[in-house]
Amino acid sequence: MNSDNVFFFDGHGGPGRLQFSASSDQFMTAKTNSVYPYLQGSNGQLADTVLAVYMSCNSATLDDTYGNVAYQSFVEGVDMSLGWTNTITSGQSDYWSGRFWYWLDEGCSVKIASQRATSDTNTAYGGNPGGMDSVVCRSNGNCAMTIDPARAGV
Amino acid sequence: MTKINLSKLISIVIGLSLILTCSAAAMVPDNQNSKSLLSNGPVVTTAKENIQKFTGSPVDAINGITLMKTYDGYVYQVITATDNVYDINIKTGMVEAAMIQMGNDYSVKGKDISSMKAVADAFVEEHYTNFANKKMTLVRSQVIDHGDMGKEYVFSWNAKSGEAYTLSSASVSFFPDDNTLYYHGTDRELLVDTIPKLPQDDAQKIGERAFNMGSEAETQSRLVVIPSGESQKLAWIVDTVEYDKEGIANGGSVTVDAISGEVLSTNPFN
Numbered sequence: 001m002n003s004d005n006v007f008f009f010d011g012h013g014g015p016g017r018l019q020f021s022a023s024s025d026q027f028m029t030a031k032t033n034s035v036y037p038y039l040q041g042s043n044g045q046l047a048d049t050v051l052a053v054y055m056s057c058n059s060a061t062l063d064d065t066y067g068n069v070a071y072q073s074f075v076e077g078v079d080m081s082l083g084w085t086n087t088i089t090s091g092q093s094d095y096w097s098g099r100f101w102y103w104l105d106e107g108c109s110v111k112i113a114s115q116r117a118t119s120d121t122n123t124a125y126g127g128n129p130g131g132m133d134s135v136v137c138r139s140n141g142n143c144a145m146t147i148d149p150a151r152a153g154v
Numbered sequence: 155m156t157k158i159n160l161s162k163l164i165s166i167v168i169g170l171s172l173i174l175t176c177s178a179a180a181m182v183p184d185n186q187n188s189k190s191l192l193s194n195g196p197v198v199t200t201a202k203e204n205i206q207k208f209t210g211s212p213v214d215a216i217n218g219i220t221l222m223k224t225y226d227g228y229v230y231q232v233i234t235a236t237d238n239v240y241d242i243n244i245k246t247g248m249v250e251a252a253m254i255q256m257g258n259d260y261s262v263k264g265k266d267i268s269s270m271k272a273v274a275d276a277f278v279e280e281h282y283t284n285f286a287n288k289k290m291t292l293v294r295s296q297v298i299d300h301g302d303m304g305k306e307y308v309f310s311w312n313a314k315s316g317e318a319y320t321l322s323s324a325s326v327s328f329f330p331d332d333n334t335l336y337y338h339g340t341d342r343e344l345l346v347d348t349i350p351k352l353p354q355d356d357a358q359k360i361g362e363r364a365f366n367m368g369s370e371a372e373t374q375s376r377l378v379v380i381p382s383g384e385s386q387k388l389a390w391i392v393d394t395v396e397y398d399k400e401g402i403a404n405g406g407s408v409t410v411d412a413i414s415g416e417v418l419s420t421n422p423f424n
Contacts, residue, residue: 011424125225
């Protein structure tokens, strides 16, 4: 991912892991382990990534063995890593992501885009955010950076 | 154990995302705004009037207006020159969502949660027209930690009819670090009887069957009124979850008609 600035995962996950197959048990985990590929110790491969969004259930929840995906992503060098601390439903998450990218495209910071996407999801779903209000951002600052205009190569 | 091949990962993720997006597309509202309506003079004028009714003060310049679909209709989403955002119901003219910088009247900086609750009460009583008449009850009072995006303080109310949560609800969220406030309020006339024919236990079994849940499933449900075209339906929202050996949540949310027992929609976990 050396030259990529934005990374977006949309799929199943659990505390400390993301699932990469619909029917089998193929995962990527946050922390080093002896079973699955992992993020920890990526040797700077993620350092050029400004934003990573891990849109899955509990992607910002700590597991004693596998770690915390959003947090580990930040530790590995991603400027801003978004995850969720609750289960999230596919209807609301799909809607949320559409609104999130829309607000980023409008020039909002990641923080404001996230807040507004959650608000829009509440509006669209009659006050039921489907867990999307459990979003967490890990960064060096307060996730107030924008990604538009793009900063590739900076 | 080898480290992950990230280039390979990207292609897998893109493929998986496309599959999930396509499969879910039919069950969600359109999440794209329409083209700008800023050149539509009557719409701009009406929007300004509606926002002024809500805020009680003249509206600054408007930077953008688009049409946005919701679960029971459409709103104009208006962005002002001071970067406040208002969602206005196109049928009623009511402001049903607001994302605004807090003025001195509603500042919560440095306040504890009970003091924030008092501010939230004052805001919702002032801005939700029928708050007292609807006999709204507090259903949520929560602090959400968004990590480096700060904390959010959420207060939500809902009007009930018998045991059913109706479509009339309100919420106020504070982000004290940013001095911002998010408001949502919908006021809908109740159009259906709220006594279910389908018992709650039966609804939960129907919900569990919809996701082929196992014996370890944790299931809960609530009786709600939902929009149905120009009318409404009484339904059970059944939330069921079961974790597999890898900690992945199976299940989701099922909407079951509380009169007929029909499954109206399913919304699986991501």
